[in-house]
Amino acid sequence: MSKKEIDEKKVKETVDEVTEAAAAVTKAPDKFRKLKYGTMFYVIIALVIAVVVILNIMVNVFAKRSPMKIDITPDNRYELTDESINAVKALDKDVDIVVTNTRDYFESLGNYWESYYTSNFGVPAEVPYEMIPELLDKYSVYAQQGKGSINVKYVDLDKDPDAIAKYKKNYNGDIQRGSIVVASGDRVRVLNETDVMNMLAADQTAMRSQQLKFLFTGESTLTSAITSVTDAHPVKVAFVKTMNGLAVYDEQTYANIVQSFESELFAKNGYDTTDIDIAKDEISPEDYDMVVLLAPSVDFTEDIIKKFSDFLYNDGKYDRNMVYAPDVSKTDLPNISEFLADWSIKVENNIILDDTNAVQTSSQIILSVSDSEAVGTLPNDRLPIISQYTRELTPISKNNEAIVKEVLKSSAESYTADITKDKSEYGEKGERDAAILSQKQHSEEFAVYTSSLLVLGSPTMANPTFLQQTSSVNNANVLVNMMNTMTGKESSIAVPDKNLQTSFIAPTSKQLKRIYVVVVWIIPFIIAAVGVAVLLRRRNK
Structure with a gap:
């Protein structure tokens, strides 16, 4: 091979090497680009997962301390009132709330009653029993902001009948399906299935006006149950219901009022109540702090009267209380x-009427507070106090050593009607006493012990309609305050009931669930899918 040929061969080899090097350089960016996009893909995926995990942890932690759901209903039905929030924040004990059914039970209950009202009244109705589990969640959340806690649990008694065994030990009655058990330590309060269903009911006043509206009393019931089982010093009340097995009052007239007095006024506000037979049972000062006698239709023997006197005297130590209200028509006692x-105190044989300061009829009079010390501070002292068929009281x-206080009075425009006369005889206009508090005291060194007798002109002051309308009538606040002042009980909480409103803007609970699914699941899934598709496409370019 000539020198020329050798040189040409070397040049060719050199050109080939340069060409290959150039080709390699040309291909390198493609490799680097693929490596770059592939790495970025996995980094982004890892970052997204990390952010989601961190956000989830943060949301869970925050959700335990503050509500995460926003209530956009016009009546704030899914939010607790300030009274309930302050009450659970003030807890210093742990509370168990056990619902003896699944969470879905409440939605099923609402569906049943919606069908009922639609079938029977011909109008669509929203009966939101699902409010109850939503509010139970709020109780648990707000309690975390205090020293105590509220643990809510749903149990299926068919699958786990032993879940309520420890509560039965401290409860005399039966705990059945559909109940709500509220317990703290050895104190147990059970809201049975009827109590739960009664948390939401048609507003009878609205129905008389051909309107279908609903009143929710569940929050006041639940808050009362929570505060009552955590009360360190519960007040025990003996309710005189029978004498030798027979009702002491006219059941047809007063059964509903007496029941309301016991359940809505006392039990609902943290008092421990016990029904007694005054002829057979003892009312020992060691067992009870207060005795209640409402609308007796017959007179009692001297021996029975002595039971009341001995109870209040308490062997000279006093410190006991009694509430009495007469039957409107019984005068010979x-x-x-x-x-x-x-x-x-004397119960006169006449009733108080008022043509000016009354609601609907002259016998349904409006009262005012005449002794603010006995009544205490009211949330709104401008609301009326209503009483029906009220006997006039006279100090x-x-x-004797009794200290008498005139607590509630009728207006200066009121007058009286004698109930013993066949022909109506009316008294002159002027203020009349409708509630009197009489006290006897015993001093021991620097301590003063007091026994009190509160006489109401009518038991209808505890009419359930009046007690439930806490936002428009002051009966519940006034009566509870008087009982608390007498007994020295810590102030109870009067939680206003909710008048549920119908709104064409606010979504229903079912619509809220659909919105939740769309916002929380469907939209994020679509966004994630689009993002992954874009990344994959860029990676494969």
Whole structure:
């Protein structure tokens, strides 16, 4: 091979090497680009997962301390009132709330009643029993902001009948399906299935006006149950219901009122109540702090009257209380009258009427507070206090140590009607006493012990309609405050009931669930899918 040929061969080899090097350089960016996009793909995926995990942890932690759901209903049905929030924040004990059914039970209950009202009244109705589990969640959340806690649990008694065994030990009745058990330590309060269903009911006042509206009383019931089981010093009340097995009051007229007095006024506000037979049972000061006698239709024997006197005297130590309200029509009760006279109180044989300061009829009078110390501070002292068929009360002078306070009065425009006359006889206009508090005291060194007798002119002050309408009527607040002042009980909480409104803007609970699914699941899934598709496409370019 000539030198020329050798040189040409070397040049060719050199050109080939340069060409290959150039080709390699040309291909390198493609490799680097693929490596770059592939790495970025996995980095982004890892970052997204990390952010989601961190956000989820943060949301869960925050959700335990503050509500995450926003209530856009016009009546704030899914939010607790300030009264309930403050009450659970003030807890210093742990509370268990056990619902003896699944969470879905409440939605099924609402569907049933919606069908019922639609079938029977011909109008669509929203009966949102799902409010109850939503509010239970809020109780648990707000309690975390205090020293105590509220643990909510749903149990299926068919699958786990032993879940309520420990609560049965401290509860005398049965705990059945559909109940709500509220417990703290050895104190147990059970809201049975009827109590739960009664948390939401048609507003009878609205129905009389051909309107279908609903009143929710569940929050006040639940808050009361929570505060009652955590009360360190519960007040025990004996309710005189029978004498030798027979009702002491006219059941047809007063059964509903007496039940309301016991459940809505006392039990609902943290008092421990017990029904007693006054002829068979003892009312020992060691067992009870207060005794209640409403609308007796017959007089009592001297022995029974002595039970009341001995209870209040308490072997000279006093520190016991009693509430009495007369039947509107019973006037011949000499032994009871003598007992009241010993406390410087007389129930007159007439009722108070008022044509000006009344609601609907002259017998449904509006009262005012005449002794603010006995009543205490009211959330809104401008709301009316209503009483029906009210007997006039009179403080009388008697040689005893009783201190008499006139607590509630009728207006200066009121007058009286004698109930013993066939022909109506009316008294002159002027203020009349509708509630009197009489007290007897015993001093021991620097301590003063007081026994109190509160006489109401009518038991209808505890009419369930009045007690439930806490936002428009002051009966519940006034009566509860008087009981608390008498017994020295810590102030109870009067939670206003909710008048549920119908709104064409606010979504229903079912619509909210659909919105939740779309916003929380469907939209994020679509965004994630589009993002992954874009990344894959860029990676494969």
